[in-house]
Amino acid sequence: MVFYSGESRIMNFMEKEKPIGVFDSGVGGLTVVKRISSVMPHESIVYFGDTARVPYGSKSNETVIEYTMQAARFLMQKNIKALVVACNTASAVALDVLKKTFTVPIIGMIEPGAKMAIKTTKNHKIGIAGTRATVGNKAYSKQLLALNPLVEVYEQACPLFVPLAEEGWHKHPSALIIAQEYLHDLQMKDIDTLVLGCTHYPILIDVIRKVMGSHVQLIDSGIAASEVVRAELERIGLVSNSNAMGRMDFFVSDIPSTFKNIAQLFLEREVPHVTKIDTEYLSSLPR
Amino acid sequence: MVFYSGESRIMNFMEKEKPIGVFDSGVGGLTVVKRISSVMPHESIVYFGDTARVPYGSKSNETVIEYTMQAARFLMQKNIKALVVACNTASAVALDVLKKTFTVPIIGMIEPGAKMAIKTTKNHKIGIAGTRATVGNKAYSKQLLALNPLVEVYEQACPLFVPLAEEGWHKHPSALIIAQEYLHDLQMKDIDTLVLGCTHYPILIDVIRKVMGSHVQLIDSGIAASEVVRAELERIGLVSNSNAMGRMDFFVSDIPSTFKNIAQLFLEREVPHVTKIDTEYLSSLPR
Numbered sequence A, B: 001m002v003f004y005s006g007e008s009r010i011m012n013f014m015e016k017e018k019p020i021g022v023f024d025s026g027v028g029g030l031t032v033v034k035r036i037s038s039v040m041p042h043e044s045i046v047y048f049g050d051t052a053r054v055p056y057g058s059k060s061n062e063t064v065i066e067y068t069m070q071a072a073r074f075l076m077q078k079n080i081k082a083l084v085v086a087c088n089t090a091s092a093v094a095l096d097v098l099k100k101t102f103t104v105p106i107i108g109m110i111e112p113g114a115k116m117a118i119k120t121t122k123n124h125k126i127g128i129a130g131t132r133a134t135v136g137n138k139a140y141s142k143q144l145l146a147l148n149p150l151v152e153v154y155e156q157a158c159p160l161f162v163p164l165a166e167e168g169w170h171k172h173p174s175a176l177i178i179a180q181e182y183l184h185d186l187q188m189k190d191i192d193t194l195v196l197g198c199t200h201y202p203i204l205i206d207v208i209r210k211v212m213g214s215h216v217q218l219i220d221s222g223i224a225a226s227e228v229v230r231a232e233l234e235r236i237g238l239v240s241n242s243n244a245m246g247r248m249d250f251f252v253s254d255i256p257s258t259f260k261n262i263a264q265l266f267l268e269r270e271v272p273h274v275t276k277i278d279t280e281y282l283s284s285l286p287r
Helices: A006-016 A030-039 A061-077 A088-101 A110-120 A132-136 A139-147 A161-166 A173-188 A201-212 A221-235 A259-267 A279-284 B006-016 B030-039 B061-077 B088-101 B110-120 B132-136 B139-147 B161-166 B173-188 B201-212 B221-235 B259-267 B279-284
Strands: A020-024 A045-049 A082-085 A125-130 A152-157 A193-196 A217-220 A248-252 A274-276 B020-024 B045-049 B082-085 B125-130 B152-157 B193-196 B217-220 B248-252 B274-276
Touching: A020 A030, A020 A061, A030 A045, A030 A221, A030 A259, A045 A061, A061 A082, A061 A088, A061 A279, A082 A088, A082 A221, A088 A110, A088 A132, A088 A139, A110 A139, A110 A193, A110 A217, A110 A221, A125 A132, A125 A139, A125 A173, A132 A152, A139 A152, A152 A173, A161 A173, A161 A201, A161 B161, A173 A201, A173 B173, A193 A201, A201 A217, A217 A221, A259 A274, B020 B030, B020 B061, B030 B045, B030 B221, B030 B259, B045 B061, B061 B082, B061 B088, B061 B279, B082 B088, B082 B221, B088 B110, B088 B132, B088 B139, B110 B139, B110 B193, B110 B217, B110 B221, B125 B132, B125 B139, B125 B173, B132 B152, B139 B152, B152 B173, B161 B173, B161 B201, B173 B201, B193 B201, B201 B217, B217 B221, B259 B274
Parallel strands: A020 A045, A020 A082, A045 A248, A125 A152, A125 A193, A193 A217, A248 A274, B020 B045, B020 B082, B045 B248, B125 B152, B125 B193, B193 B217, B248 B274
Antiparallel strands: none
């Protein structure tokens, strides 16, 4: 048992009730917010989606690092106790720089997803479904092979999955036909584990499961990352003591007319208030 | 007959052999390049696609105007004799500013497409298929109603058409199912004319025609704009005198690995050389 002086007890209480910051280039990270809030319902969350500058996948590494740093600075001003980078591109490119710059725990998508896949697979054949950018830079393959050089990894880009998810067409007949087309090669490879390597893809999990069959375990990187966040908060003693539901605050750099619809679809709950933050403001934040 | 002095004859010859500039936020404008080159095969074309900053549809009007002006300045440096804004968002937002700033003819997508639709319709019921941005700002409706207040206009956003076209899935079974879903309401409205209000959509013309039926005339804004370009060049006496095929030069602000594949699909010919232009350079061009 640890004894605190009165002042440090109050300090520690306040530290524990700080929010978790979640950053994504757009709306996909909302599926990760949903996972964190179901694993740790009492934690508050501050979300920033860089919807004005999405997608990051087609931008240079320097640009992705700069935008991610801006987002991180913004969330640090919101006094967060941990930062989840719920964007595969930013995770692949900017995580090291973030870890060197900030002292709070920084959790990306790729390492947690890869670790869970390694734990899950029995035949050591793992599939990755991701955007063209994520598959192109082989972020998951590298991580998986670093964890276990004996696994076989098969990556498949599924560019239509993101617009299908954002359109809310996860139950539309076209979703099944498109999933069958994209996942056909992975089916032939006898994989027993498939990583959903894009935060949009959990929206399509039913159709992906239908195509791959129940013998293939699907890895939701958002769930994997949520477990890592909880472990990190436990390690540093900053799990919330609150009994109330955590609050959620949403910030975006642009508010498309469809944002609220997509957010409700991705979070499966009402999104009460969304605040717009200018990109000019973001780029003016002190380094 | 007009008589020139020796010097002005050479000047006029050089003016005629200048290229036509074509600008788009990404690759969609390549379908317009194809139309221009089939209507005027001897004209040279300089294309700029702002692939690093695509899509424009989710950006503010100020940002779209700024990026479009940068693109126009870049193309003016290439000594163009006319500028085609082959991007519906930029056409809707930035055309007036361009026309006030530059002296060469500026041709957008919306007015030519709308004029051709008005000429084509017999029952005065016109459909518009476009991106969510184009449909959201009602650019075609406004233009059509300005030309003829008695037409009935029905707009339909088709967000999955762009990724389908970029994926090269215009013959995939999912394209038909998706087109049936999006175009169902327009079919019910008894329209006799449908404007393809996005430069990507001509790639999907076969499947759109199959769904709408042969009694609905499809308007390709690229064809309409090409006719306007030819008329403008004739009006100012700058139609090329060359007998050789015009040359094509392509510039993009980022080169995704898939650019050449998409370009060949959209142009239906080889794309010999593509040059990357940094956005930092674009924003540094003198105003």
